[in-house]
Amino acid sequence: MARGHNINDIPELPLVVDSLNKEKTSQLLASLDNLGCSGDLGRVRSSKNTRAGQGKMRNARFTLRKGPLVIYGDENGLVKQSARNLPGVDVCHVSRLNLLQLAPGGHLGRLIVFTKDAFSQLDNIFGTYRSTGVQKAGFQLGRNMMSCADLARIINSDQIQSQLRMVRVVKDQRNRGKKNPLTNKTMMQILNPASKTLRAAEEKANAARVTARAAALKHKRSKAGRKEKAVRSARQLGLDAGLEQSFKDAHQVILDEIKAGLIDQAEDEEEEEEQ
DSSP, X not given: OTTSOOOTTOOOSSEEESOOOOSSHHHHHHHHHHTTOHHHHHHXXXXXXXXXXXXXXXXXXXXXXXXXXXXXXXXXXXXHHHXXXXXXXXXXXXXXXXXXXXXXXXXXXXXXXXXXXXXXXXXXXXOOSSSOOTTTTTOOOOOOSOXXXXXXXXXXXXXXXXXXXXXXXXXXXXXXXXXXXXXXXXXXXXXXXXXHHHHHHHHHHHHHXXXXXXXXXXXXXXXXXXXXXXXXXXXXXXXXXXHHHHHHHHHHHHHHHHHHTSSOHHHHHHHHHHO
């Protein structure tokens, strides 16, 4: 049930039936329904979905959950043919069992339907706790070596706890990793002993700059500041006007010299062209 199988109607586990040697798929399906596997078969049929991604292009277009596994023997040879068209139902001969069918995806708990002849051959193939297998030479079922498998009870017992040492407590919690001096003040102090003094001086200078800027803005926005600004503006306007008047006077001097014939304008133009 933890693996997803619907076994509410199954009478017992392991499920062993006398025979499933049916010639038709409908007959085998009716036999599985009589055994209580109809719920699990319905779950498999309703789980059919289209595979996501490019996997649908490589002959694996649909995904389907795993249904019951029918393990048959030599007396039920027709099971393999009659179960081919049942979705989710896998069949396997008892002498060719493999882990991919017994535990698909590595998850234990597959619903298995044994036929009577297959179930009777298990001891002969895999052996028992006291005898080895015949078909699998030398194979024998493993026996548990622990008589008590409650590990928590064993570990917490007084006999075990009395032999254990005390828990070691690490007192040195310093991180000995490499620090960046640009971001770690302690490491910078080790590399540059004057870093603390320089950092304090820089913070003091920044505070002084902020204070001075605030005072300058306050003075600029005051009445005296506006008056000083008006004086500066008037002085700048006077300089601009004087400069323009100087250009005009110089240009007038040149025009007067040309008019008086002191300067030959044609010769000046020819000299400029030659240059």
